[in-house]
Amino acid sequence: MNIHLTGILIIVGNYGSGKTEVSINLAVERKRAGLDVRVADLDLVNPYFRTREARKLLKDHGIELVLPPEQYMHADLPILSPAIAGMLRRPAEVTLLDVGGDDVGATVLAALADALQHQEIRMLQVVNPFRPFTETLEGCLKIRREIEAAAKLKINGLIGNPNLIDETGPEDIYRGYDFVRNLSEKAGLPLEFLTVETGLLPEIDASRFSCPLLPVDRQLVPPWKKAGGGGPSGPILRP
Amino acid sequence: MAKVLMKGNEAIGEAAIRAGCLNYFAYPITPQSEVAEYLARRMPEVNGVFLQGESEVAVGYMLFGAAGAGERVFTTSSSPGVSLMSEAISYIAGAQCPAVFVNIIRGGPGLGGILPSQGDYFQSVKGGGHGDYRMLVMAPASVQEAVEMVMTAFPLAEKYRNPVMILGDGLIGQMMEPVEFPEHLRSEPSKKDDWATNGMDTRKSATRNLVKSLYLDPEALNNHNLLLKSKYDRMKQEEVRYESYNAEGEYQALIVSYGTMSRVCRTAIDHLKEEGIEVGMIRPQTVFPFPEKAIHEAASKENCRVVLSIEMSMGQMVEDVERAVMGKRPVKWYGKCGGEVPTPEEIIEVVKEHL
Numbered sequence: 001m002n003i004h005l006t007g008i009l010i011i012v013g014n015y016g017s018g019k020t021e022v023s024i025n026l027a028v029e030r031k032r033a034g035l036d037v038r039v040a041d042l043d044l045v046n047p048y049f050r051t052r053e054a055r056k057l058l059k060d061h062g063i064e065l066v067l068p069p070e071q072y073m074h075a076d077l078p079i080l081s082p083a084i085a086g087m088l089r090r091p092a093e094v095t096l097l098d099v100g101g102d103d104v105g106a107t108v109l110a111a112l113a114d115a116l117q118h119q120e121i122r123m124l125q126v127v128n129p130f131r132p133f134t135e136t137l138e139g140c141l142k143i144r145r146e147i148e149a150a151a152k153l154k155i156n157g158l159i160g161n162p163n164l165i166d167e168t169g170p171e172d173i174y175r176g177y178d179f180v181r182n183l184s185e186k187a188g189l190p191l192e193f194l195t196v197e198t199g200l201l202p203e204i205d206a207s208r209f210s211c212p213l214l215p216v217d218r219q220l221v222p223p224w225k226k227a228g229g230g231g232p233s234g235p236i237l238r239p
Numbered sequence: 240m241a242k243v244l245m246k247g248n249e250a251i252g253e254a255a256i257r258a259g260c261l262n263y264f265a266y267p268i269t270p271q272s273e274v275a276e277y278l279a280r281r282m283p284e285v286n287g288v289f290l291q292g293e294s295e296v297a298v299g300y301m302l303f304g305a306a307g308a309g310e311r312v313f314t315t316s317s318s319p320g321v322s323l324m325s326e327a328i329s330y331i332a333g334a335q336c337p338a339v340f341v342n343i344i345r346g347g348p349g350l351g352g353i354l355p356s357q358g359d360y361f362q363s364v365k366g367g368g369h370g371d372y373r374m375l376v377m378a379p380a381s382v383q384e385a386v387e388m389v390m391t392a393f394p395l396a397e398k399y400r401n402p403v404m405i406l407g408d409g410l411i412g413q414m415m416e417p418v419e420f421p422e423h424l425r426s427e428p429s430k431k432d433d434w435a436t437n438g439m440d441t442r443k444s445a446t447r448n449l450v451k452s453l454y455l456d457p458e459a460l461n462n463h464n465l466l467l468k469s470k471y472d473r474m475k476q477e478e479v480r481y482e483s484y485n486a487e488g489e490y491q492a493l494i495v496s497y498g499t500m501s502r503v504c505r506t507a508i509d510h511l512k513e514e515g516i517e518v519g520m521i522r523p524q525t526v527f528p529f530p531e532k533a534i535h536e537a538a539s540k541e542n543c544r545v546v547l548s549i550e551m552s553m554g555q556m557v558e559d560v561e562r563a564v565m566g567k568r569p570v571k572w573y574g575k576c577g578g579e580v581p582t583p584e585e586i587i588e589v590v591k592e593h594l
Binding site for chain 2: 074076133135164165167223225
């Protein structure tokens with residue numbers, strides 16, 4: 001089963017649900033599938049661990065990343081680059097918007113309403129059931145309503161991102177999958193794909209899933225994991 | 240209980256609730272604003288209070304007032320905010336009230352920047368406010384440890400009737416790790432009837448309690464300071480905490496590092512081991528009281544040629560390391576601040592340079 005997403009994809013979800021890891025890895029996957037991909041970092045609420053930290057990786061893959069001006073890269077200012085409205089008016093084959101967390105983070109989308117008008121868009125909600133406030137179906141549905149109200153857009157699909165970072169085991173993936181399956185039924189939204197960290201893939205029985213898998217290579221890692229092969233963006237250190 | 244994936248700042252907020260603290264006063268500042276964001280949602284669910292002050296100065300005195308009335312209180316802030324609270328911290332220590340402060344350090348001085356730093360070591364350990372006071376200061380290296388330190392901080396603050404500080408760098412607040420909240424660390428607030436202004440009716444007392452830091456009589460003030468000193472001396476006896484890494488056998492160099500910086504050092508130590516270079520590490524978990532004896536002993540090991548203080552600051556903890564080593568070995572400093580965390584490769588280079 002393959003991922004078939006194209007067009008303008010807006011990645012939303014509760015705070016810390018993994019939108020940025022999903023966006024970066026989805027961008028690379030779509031590029032590898034032969035599509036022209038552009039990404040915009042719309043996270044105006046998070047101070048660390050943003051898409052901008054993967055700018056080298058994305059550049060190496062030939063993926064364009066739209067960011068605030070360089071001198072404001074480490075400012076906690078809600079800067080919305082005018083280039084984003086432009087890229088939405090002339091979208092690439094895949095245009096990914098990595099939006100900040102919760103309804104607060106999604107508010108920025110309302111500011112882009114003009115540029116998004118008359119465009120085919122899919123807004124996808126990332127769900128990690130091991131995060132606070134989204135460990136119940138009700139919690140996920142509440143976030144959905146709040147994001148839709150703030151963004152003035154409807155959510156069209158779900159992305160299952162069940163993980164405890166380094167401590168994720170196959171059981172967590174299966175449990176998380178069941179959870180997002182139930183959510184998908186209850187919300188009446190398709191489950192677009194499920195993420196699994198690359199290292200965990202050999203232990204996973206993929207026949208259990210009725211949706212595509214997105215293998216994830218973690219990019220937003222703390223500095224001590226960057227040596228000795230901490231993902232493709234980390235400097236590889238060999239004695 | 241199953242683990243949850245939490246951002247350090249969220250976990251710190253939840254840990255305070257789990258520890259039985261239902262009073263949180265704060266003012267938002269990057270990179271710790273998620274604590275307020277999280278507790279704005281959670282406190283109403285547990286009938287707790289989150290009150291946002293008009294500034295950190297006000298927050299400091301909200302803590303003083305509520306602590307003086309016998310309530311468990313805590314706040315979180317980041318560097319410039321803690322500077323503003325420092326006056327109140329001195330008053331709280333002077334009036335012997337228990338309170339828990341969390342500082343998620345950002346780069347300084349002044350407005351500095353929003354990325355991680357350990358530049359507030361002196362401020363926390365040597366006293367950012369005025370007068371002869373000390374805080375018990377704990378420095379977590381992981382989100383799980385931050386949870387455990389926050390939960391432990393409340394009974395410790397009550398044991399000493401003194402402010403306790405959790406000193407985390409920006410990474411502790413911002414990174415996500417799986418955590419659990421150990422049930423055994425939940426504690427009952429201590430009885431405060433003999434000193435708190437918690438109402439004469441409730442404690443059925445005829446005597447009034449007075450919470451104050453004012454002593455105009457010089458002898459009384461000296462005695463008060465001697466009493467405070469005896470508490471700080473007791474902390475040095477009873478509360479020193481540290482962790483050693485790769486320090487059982489012989490090593491050529493000893494690293495002293497705390498907080499998330501120590502995790503970078505661990506990675507470096509593992510790589511150096513593969514190259515046949517043994518390096519030990521002492522990680523202070525309390526930076527006041529400082530694990531002087533442990534560092535002195537570790538530095539005194541036969542093959543140890545140098546001691547390195549590795550910090551995200553321009554040489555602050557190194558002064559305490561020098562004091563602990565007492566000239567037994569050369570002590571060197573390496574560090575960076577401004578948000579760039581030294582990488583494992585840099586640490587490896589620094590160690591090799593000094594061997």
